[in-house]
Amino acid sequence: IGMVYDKMGEYSKALSSFERSFEIRKIALPPNHPDLAGSYSNIGMVYDKMGEYSKALSSFERSFEIRKIALPPNHPDLATSYNNIGLVYYNMGEYSKALSSYERSLEIQKIVLPPNHPDLASSCHNIGTLYNKMGEYSKALSSYERSLEIQKIALSPNHPDLASSYTGIGLVYDNMGEYSKALSSYERSLEIRKIALPPNHPDLAGSYNNIGLVYDKMGEYSKALSSYERSLEIRKIALPPNDPGLAGPYIRIGLVYYKMGEYLKTLQYYEKVQEILEKSLPPTHPHIAILMLKVLLNEAQRNEYSLCPVVAEAIRTILGVHHTNTLIVYNRGKATISNDDATSNL
Structure with missing residues (x-):
């Protein structure tokens, strides 16, 4: 029952079921029985998805202690x-702690699993994601490529996991500024996903978004716009009308129009984002303040310099910033919020 609730995203109900199972097992089994470790692991999994990481860590560590x-x-x-x-x-x-744990997991898998087992690919992928996050791109690339090598042997040629590896490789090349290589990897990922997944699967939207990001960085704005719009079309089918996940595509499309000098379209897209966020987020959420500012900045785009004290007051109120000297300065398409403590660029 807990597993079903977990797959449905009803984590509090899943947690309740897993905890009830654990209570029964504690009575019926010896204190270090492997099934108790399984219960701790299930509970940790739910806490992790709920974002309660300290509780997740405690449960996973208790599971590990029993298994040892x-x-x-x-x-x-x-x-x-x-x-x-x-x-x-x-x-x-x-x-650093995550890397140590991932590497220890991989060491065990290398001993007990065949050399091309899919679990080895998953571990290499996890390590690659971590190295990418740490900015160690050559190590990230090596891990992703090793994962892909294993997957090519162990899986069918259009398995979604291969698409994930190509996406990881593309992301590393993107971060390294090697945009043509990034684009090639992202496009290969998209080809696989178009074969392996339903036509409006969210991962397809992610692929189109990644391709759009690269074209955007390369200054090929019409191609970026086409990819971003395809991503948005899929998300509009896959998500509720005012889901916050729609805000990102609208923002990116608006920014491309801004770079193309089509300021009216930029304003229209930012107003759409503001509408979505106002309906889906609390009125004091920081995203509302930032979107308010961006809309007004684009309306004022013809001014080389302008101070916006009214907007600054709104930002102070919404974000809880009470410095009377907070300024929002618009300068050639960029904005800065500044006070005595910090300066933030938008």
Whole structure:
């Protein structure tokens, strides 16, 4: 029951079911029985999805402690525990600890699994994602490419996991500024996803968005616009009408129009974003303030310099910034919010 609720995204109900199962097992089983480790792992999984990382970490570590006692030293379930702990550390931004856990998981898998087992590819992919996040792009690329090599042997040629590896490789090249290579990887990922997934799957929207981002950075704005618009079309089908996830595509399309000098269209897209966020977020959410500012800035785009004290007061109120000297300065298409403590660019 807990697994079903988990797949449905009803995490509080899933947690309740997993905890009830755990209570029964604690009574019926010895204190270090592997099934208790399984219960702790399930509970940790739900806490991780709920964003309660300290509770997730505690549950995963308790599961690991039991498995270390109950299982042989290189049992695959120990690799799973290391991976779960690494995932939580990753989500918490503690990348060195995450890397240590991921690498320990991979070490065990190399001992107990065949050399081209898909789980090895998953571990290499996780390590690649972590290195990319840490800015160690050559190591990230090596890990992603190793993952892809294994997947090409172990999986069908159009398996979605291959698309994920191509996306990871594209992301690294993108971060390295090698846009033609990034584009090639993103397009290969899209080709696979178009074969493997339903026509309006969210991952297709992600692929079109990635391609748009690269074209945007390359200054090929019409191609960027085409990709962004395709991403938006899919998201509009896959998501509710005012889902906050629609805001990102509208923002990116608006920015492309801004770079193309089509300021009226920019304003129209930002107003659409503001409408979405006002309906989907609390009125004091910071996104509302930032979008208010961006809309007004684009209305004032013909002014080389302009101070916006009225907007500054709105920003102060919404963000809880009470410095009377907060200024919002518009200068040649860029904005700066500044006060005695900090300066932020928009």
